[in-house]
Amino acid sequence: MSTEYNPRELLICVAARLMEDGTTAFIGTGIPMLAAALAQKLHAPNLVTVFEFGGTGAILEELPLAVGEERTFHRALSATGICDTMETAQRGFIEYGFLGGAQIDPYGNLNSTVIGDHARPKARLPGSGGANDVGSHCWRTIAIMQHDARRFVPKVDFITTPGYLTGPGAREAAGLPPGTGPYRVVSSLALMGFDDATKRMKLLAVHPGVTVEQVIQNTGFELLLADRIEETPPPTAEELRLLREEIDPHHLYI
């Protein structure tokens, strides 16, 4: 098998490596599902996936195409409903939450509602869905993003899902549960975290073949830099094999 990989495969691998065994993760449609499936087949067989419409603990043998479809509770531990999963997150049971969006700002605030003005938008996007709830209640959220200056913006057009809002203390001041917030941003170019003191986005690692300069150029705001910037290890042959042969053999996503 070719060890060449496409950007999507890399994103999935980097996201999968962030998932720990023996904990809970709120999973949305798309890349997070593939990443969770990959993590379960490698280092996290007991990663408990939570799908918002009620599936908890599914074994992701086949790829779900929708957040509520049967595969989201395939051989799962419980099949309830959306109130149960959202309330479980609100009670503090869910460690990780995966998010995406059309725009992200330095504090990790995400927009998936409108581009332009709300009253007369240039583009009407789908809306929050479960994203606002995930971003409000999960302990640590991970955003998965295409990386360019149109998406990494100084100020999002609309805060659909809370990151650190306006900076340190802002989440707590707004009434959001203390100790929650953005943890990582996995982009097509790099891996980012958030600075403890300022709550601003910080570059942690660049993907293979990507320079720090390139990441900076493709970011529409000033990105903090870690003291030592790592390089993301490329997808392994085994990761690629699992993705291509077992997880997404029909190439619906990759």
Add this chain to the structure above:
Amino acid sequence: MHVVESGIGPLIQPPDMNAFREWNRLHKNKALVDKLMSEQEAISRFMFDGAYIGTELYGTVRCPMSLIRELIRQGYKDLRVAGQGVMELDLLLATGRVRALDITYIGNEVYGISANLRREVESGRVQQVVEWSNGGITWRFKAAAMGVPFIPVRSMLGTDTLKYSAAKVVECPFTGEKVALLPALILDVGFIHVHRADRYGNCQIDGIAGFATEMARACKRLIVSAEEIIPTEEIRKRPDRTVIPYYLVDAVVHAPFGSHPGEMCYVYRRDEELIREWVKEMEQPDTAQAYLQKYVYGPKNHEEYMDLVGRDRLESLRYRKGGQP
């Protein structure tokens, strides 16, 4: 209670819990009466122009598609809609008859943004768009189901989702912390597709229940369609399986493959080819109208829709015995 912040969105459907109680006393029949009827009769009896409606489903699963196609055929306009949906709301938006949306998510999931949502909202044909989260809108149904006018939650705080909603932020009278209050949401007419129901409206759902439990209890009128109509004796054998009891239901419609081109968990998979056709046709206004013509206005009812799609094709979507794909 001190209101710290108020969303600037209009409250499209203000809750009146006393009126809801009165309604439930006077208009919800507590007797076991036969409610099995055709989709034409169910829709024409309970729908009206300007109604505030909602559908219960998740993604493309358990969509009340046959009911929505009939609703469109009958031509109701100026609809106000609780917007948590995929295909059925995309279809409604394609008719240009939606005037107000309490939106949380309308899109095509893996196939991206709904072109109909874009056209209808960006053109201003949908005149009011009020934002909520998925948890938020479900909790609004839960408040109505509880019979209380609002519910405190910790979602939406600090965001534009709250600013453009009709929620309020208050200081909790017990802890002093900020909490969002979401108004109860009572539908004029709700639509739910289930696996099985008896003639009185006792319903069973297999697999996850999405928000059926909450929404069913938050409707002035509830129209249920079911893959199968079963004898009440079957219901009585497993009363723990009844997620929607008869007294919540106003009409029961028999609709095998009622979720097509969506799916029904453990029964049939979704029709990927026709969903792709759908998404493609919806991209442009003229092809969207052609789609409506072919699949909604063309067939006179769900039986004719099934003939159009093809009975063999539908049967081929069924899972092998024992469920699971």
